[in-house]
Amino acid sequence: MFGKKAAIGLVVLLALGMTAKSEVKIGFEVSFTEPQAHYAEVEMNIAGISKDFIDVKMPVWAPGSYLIREFSKGVEGFKATSAGKALRVEKVRKNIWRIYSAKAAQVKVNYRVYAFEISVRTAFIDASHAFLSSTGIFMYPDGYLKSPSTVKVIPYSGWTKVSTGLEPVSGSAFTYRASDFDILFDSPIEVGTQDVFDFMASGVKHEVAMYGGGNYDKEKLKVDMAKVIEQETAMYGENPNKHYTFIVHNYATGGGGLEHLNSTVLGASRNQYTTERGYNGFLELVAHEYHHLWNVKRLRPVALGPFDYDNENYTANLWIAEGFTAYYENKFMLRAGFINSDNFVTRMGDAVAGVENTIGAKVQSASAASYDAWIKQYRPNENSGNTSVSYYTKGEVIGLLMDLEIAHATKGTKSLDDVMKAMYLQCKTLKRGYTDAEFKAMVEKISGISFATFYEKYVNGVQPADYTTYLGYAGVQVNNANAGKSIPYLGVASKKTEGKIMITSVARNSAAWVDGINVNDEIISINDVPVEAAIERMPVITGSKVGDVLKVTLKRDGTTRDFKVTLKASPNIKLVSQIDPNATDAQKAVLKRWMGI
Template identity: 75%
Template sequence: MTKTSLLGLVILLSIGMTAKSQVKVGFEISFKEPQAHYAEVEMTISGLVKDYVDVKMPVWAPGSYLVREFSKSVEGFAATAAGKTLKYEKVRKNAWRVYSAKANTIKINYRVYAFEVSVRTSFIDESHAFLSSTGVFMYPDGMLKLPSTVKIIPYKGWTKVSTGLEPVAGQAFTYTAADFDILFDSPIEVGNQDIFEFTASGVKHEVAMYGGGNYDKERLKVDMAKIVEQGTAIYGENPNKHYTFIVHNFVQGSGGLEHLNSTVLGASRDAYNKREGYNGFLNLVAHEYYHLWNVKRLRPIALGPFDYDNENYTTNLWIAEGFTAYYENKLMVRSGFITEKECVDQLVTAVNNVYNTPGARVQSVAEASYDAWIKLYRPNENSNNTTVSYYAKGEVVGLLMDLEIAHATKGAKSLDDVMKAMYDTGKKLKRGYTDAEFKKMVEQISGKDFTAFWARYVNGTDVIEYAKYFDYAGVKVTNENEGKNIPYLGIASKKTEGRIFVSAIARNSAAWVDGVNVNDELISVDGTPIESAIDRMPAITSKKVGDVVEIRVVRDGIVKDIKVKLKNTPSVKLAGLIDENASELQKAVRKAVLF
């Protein structure tokens, strides 16, 4: 290439880069009819001189692995330039092509209907607006790296906005995002929420409470700060300048969704003054805050940069979510909110629940991670027989791995060291990890080959050796059902308008083998009317394993009498006891794992 050609190329590249840098995107959000659950969105694109531009809305929200088709809530789409209407057409389920005719500035207007209460979907009424950004904002196709501004015009009487976005100096309720990944990762609360602040690990934290409640702000400031500091202690740094908790308090609220420097939590407004309810809230805080490191920064390689048009598959959600479920226990005990015994009991219960899930013998936790998009959020009556939650099984795998590492190193190392090392490596490489890289780090920290462990518990469906692993930490775990003959049908039921229907049947149970069906209406057992949970009826509990009972059902309007031979329950009932005579090694392992 000649010098002249090279100079020409440099000039062209410079012009292209300058043109791209001059493209600006801004949003204005207003609320003309909040009582009808609508937000009005005006999107302005300037400096993009083209014949047409495609604008898209994400089909899913990072952290919630289900295609939710947010564009289904969009209506009234229109585009203008210099006051003149522009032609547009729908070119994909979530994309609109605007024929801009090389206009320097175009305005796109649309409405978003928002009436789904959850931490991952937008909700608007006369009292407030919660904007889950992936379901509100569109982006120019191929330009996710563009910065944008967002101006919020609160409805009359609303005075506050809470978000993790950076405020624009001197402009009320106006914020900026360095790129669309950040915008889509920044929910916005608008209304009259109760706001309080605390500082922990050198970071200012804002808590925005919507919906009222019997919470004590001063107590929460102290206790939430403890969780922040315990999480920061594991990683040696808190990567945020500021952090926002958006808390929605309902009669019965639950769930959370993590974001880069914020989270959305669902809570029960009147449960804060009871230990169980208060600790339940703090447990949720611990889970979502731990995501600040695990998932938002320490992440599987498939989870970023995101494809907002399609599913983003990974086999490692058992680490991303399951380990976070495990660490919420560790943060709670380290912060002093639960005792060592309570923490052990919770971990034993976690193992018990996975052990008693028939699907855990069918689906590995790696498969569960990959299939999250089609299975976890779309359960049916047979899901318990065919699937396992990567949250639940991942928590157990995290526990087993932690115990194995601590045991192999005589309490010198734990899973904490693996997570910190992987976090530091991710920062250095500026990318996520592969499954092989995570396994390699576990082996490096522990000095132990984990090939068999991965084959059995990550990629396989082996039964959990709970007694062996808990014994590493001086915890004796026994199965209280062992050696007992407990008659068992294997039926789950639900009551609808006073009638009892079969809602699920356990694989290989008596009901499964002898032909009871889901949706059968349960009438009687050996002539005794069924009024509640069938497996706890005296007509069942008074029998012996091997006895035959006659169950009367109505199936599609036809009465059927089904003879069922009772089996012994396959379920375990685990109980854990901390050994007062534990060895020094066992004590060291328990300390490394819990503290």
């Protein structure tokens, strides 16, 4: 029998345990003594963990970027002390340092991080600024991911600003708090002299931190970024943030973005803002990364949180998480008024053609591409185009087809918008991510039809998109401009390196593939015409006919050789899309619901 005294004793023990856990305090101080050499100095103070040893760990990857990046490779000079006395430290795993703390009440950890990789997902420090991508800077005590922490930033001399989505600590300059390590690891920090401006959109304050200068117009950006944000918020019915931070890195050439819970990091070209193409390209990036507030960060595959920071986190649903986000950036640009309906349908045709012209799309499914992201998406090689497809591009096309199928099945009363909103609310209610079966079930519930065959063909299979049928639902006519043409095609991609034209890829079943041209061959001439630039555009090829035999002279491993290559026809399609002015009322209803304008 479990007696009353025993019960009281258990309650006391539990209370003491809870108190002890609540007294755990973890604080960081980041400073920069040699930013020109790309270093950050990190001091980590741990209090309230009374154990024989403490394992301190650094993440091996950054959520949102599905590649093991081994951030611990940048760590130097790891040491630990207590009350001024050195503690023994042992490296027990590639990303784990074991501190033999002997139940010390307080432990201080010091280490340096070398940060010199420019990207939106990796830390970078130089004399002008510090970008702290948190998974590559901060560590955590094993077993204490749910513990709160504070971060104090000590800017280098002349640096005056810190931009981050973390909550500031009142009364302490450049000091921030995170309720747990998932929040800390999801909150990048920009330190320097960045140009900062803000605006309100959807009832939320948005801060923009511009590093690197540029020809941007702040007042114009305030208005136009707000338009995109308001369209996205309108679709989901609510904005989940109290404040949001855009960290924008402007370089001579830049691109890419990485989403976070209440912030994002964007890469941009500093002189892109004054051309329509460049400006709209930036707004598309804003639309994409901001949409991740819902799709990925909250409406997410069940595998993507809580995170395992030591290992890969596998999901077969990145075609939804990233592919649908790529699809919706176009819809939001349309709804915000930055492109028109004709631009939109042209983009959709181009998206379909891009996937259909990817040979690997006939080999790898969208779900397989998602699952294999860790070994393929970020590690492409010379044969990747023949064996794989991007879950971004394939997911974008699946989003298009699914959207049109839902709108058609419901006679223009529902669309993929309704599915996304319903799944967002479901994840919010259940406080967890969705399974593949749950997402499919919601699609079927909203549309009222089975999507079993759809999934078999397009999600888990590699069947080409029936784009004429699907776009036809909305009264969009699509024609292949290459239909009936016999376009000569060698089937290679090349790059000029140190004055040499080198083969970088060979398309499966192309003339080059069949007749033995290899990657890393140096192309000297074709029919004795010197090769000096893009091979496929050479008159000796464009002026030939399918079936013609060409002499290709190349150098392989220092030896010059001649190959006879029989030209084959290009398999690529070129789609021309336009809205039918004579569309039926049913088609117009689908078109209206699909575009949302």
